Amino acid sequence: MPVPVPDAGTRWRCTLCGNLTRFDVTRASRVVDFVHLDLAGDPRVEESEVLSETVESVRCRWCNAVDQVELVARPGGDAPQDGA
Template sequence: MADPAPVARPSDSTRWRCSLCGNLTRFDVTTTRRAVEFVHVELSGEARVENTEVLEETVEQVRCRWCNAEDSIELVERPGAGSESSTA
């Protein structure tokens, strides 16, 4: 069985939308990420990540939280994206 194709991540001008139920705000996103982290370990042994540099990230799956659809997620334009509107 072949791995599913990666899903595009939204940009400043796009967003995810479930074409089945219309959801624009709630999604479960599965990703694979390679990162370098700066970990600060206290003398007590408590570790804390202070800085993360993401080297590579792939969105594997996006699932609608409302209707549970996986194959119905699409990228759509954000309202007003790309247009310069002045609010005077």
């Protein structure tokens, strides 16, 4: 099940330990890359276009909890508060 991604007004918070800053994020992406090979055959990606991206899981770096994150409002953010 995809994990909700924070936006300009929200951020992740671990529901077990309260961590707000350190997470390991597993993503699945479909990307089109423009690859330029030099004359020696060494590749270099010059352009990338992300067609789709899904956050599959988030693990807290502090307590190692998997998929125990919630979205909370950032300080001074524009996210609606519960009960508002």
